[in-house]
Amino acid sequence: MPMNYEQATAAYEPTLGLEVHVELNTKSKMFCSCATEFGAEPNTQTCPVCLGLPGSLPVVNAMAIESTILIGLALNCSIAPFSRFARKNYFYPDMPKNFQTSQYDEPICVDGYLDVEIETDEGPKTFRVDIERVHMEEDTGKSLHVGGSTGRIHGAEYSLLDYNRAGIPLVEIVTRIVPGTGKYAPLVARAYVTELRDILRSLGVSDVKMEQGSLRCDVNLSLAPIGSDKLGTRSETKNVNSLRSVERAVSGEFVRQANRLESGERIVQETRHFLEESGETRPGRSKETAEDYRYFPEPDLVPVTPDADWIEELRKSLPEKPSLRRKRLQEEWNVPAKEMESMVNAELLDVVEETVKLGADATRARSWWLGEVSRLANEKEVAPTTLINANQVAEVIALIVTGELTDKLARQVVEGVINGEGTPREVIDKRGLKVVSDDSALMIAIEAAIAAQPDTAERVRGGNLPAAGALIGAVMKATGGQADAAKVRELLLKHLGQS
Amino acid sequence: MAAISRDEVAHLARLSRIEMNDAELDHLASELDLILGAVARVQEVAQGDIPPTSHAIPLHNVFRADVVKPSLTPEESLSGAPATEGPRFKVPQILGEAE
């Protein structure tokens, strides 16, 4: 009987480590001036430098250095006064140079930490994830394996290479091992990558799109029997491309290793690949023939020695920490944690905040963005913020508050704005979407409704207020939904002597 | 003691994808040993007070602004490739490596 997750965590203690690669969003590559557009036609963003042609020389992109320092500072790292690039030598066609320019023993940022909070059985608990290093390197090209059955290397007859991605600035963020996470290892891993993603986004240094590969996570995990102070052999799981997958990769690997250990087998130190469909991992390259990258200092590049003033200037420009900002906004807006999470996950926190700053109340701003706008965005399969902006949503909300629009009319206004019919005002004018608020016009409809349902009107007169619903409904129908229901109710009850 | 062994040279040759026969290995191992011996003499001179350098000129912080300049056309990029298919470089089957 194989162990399940609960049994595995009851018997074994995990040691977790995470390596995150993030593609910076610089306009040009790390060492050359080629563009970095995602999804461009193959090999349209290549030059002698990123193709590794003889005689070409790399020059470091200043913005990439700045972004990396910002990341280091946001992760509480020390910025090295002297750091160097190194060649990581390997033969694989994804790098036409036969080496990747990286950093080895002299990374630019070292010794940081990131605190992450998770829900445990005993309530919220903070884990400190120590950051060993943040270093600069370059991304590799993309291979397409042709022949065979699945597009995998095995069985492929040949491979095709697109070097557009080769040389895009890549920052690698490596944690120290995170001890003592126990059964919460998957949650800690996910919380760490989530918080890191939010920080990177707040710094504006990367698109942090896991599905496009601009943020990638490798999960290192080893197990040891609880109570033993030995470290187990670790596996490294690659290709973990969503936050949910980070969590699943840790729990899947936990169970796999526990079962191997349980049946007396040993864990092989190897690279494994995460399988999105099953949540399991399959073996990749074995590391038993230890990789030998023959790192040496890159002779074509000079050392990076950021001066203290520059670092302090960057430190001052750091934005509010996302976790603190979330806490602050949650308090200011008085929203439940779950709702806050929905906004963060939908990437709507910024725009909701902007809408609130423009005068909308938080509850309405939240519900419009998460509700109607998100619904329409889902239909069109685009991001909500590409359809309508904070100004327009704030204007619609203001019109609801002043009673010029009902919720129902407001939805039509939003739809009109999204269809490109103009500003909310223009949509209202063009579509004739004005709340019927003229009391006399409403009174005619109310009297007609009472005349049509005299028995109902009598019950309301007798104090049966819920019965008024049928009359209000009739008025709303008669006015084509353009009346303000609250106003109708008020007038109706007054007319029937109930207020 | 030799600065580099024959086995180490064989290992480096494998890593560098250079095929070498026994005679070549013997020859190169002794030659490299001489070269490394010569380099080691520099280390004797450079004691702890001289930090190792990786560049001939004492420069640092040579940066460029983050500005895009035109790339090669795909035709130009592919022009030196031994094999291509469409707009991509074509390389032989990759064996014994991970994906």
Ligand SMILES: [Zn+2]
């Ligand atoms: Zn280039």
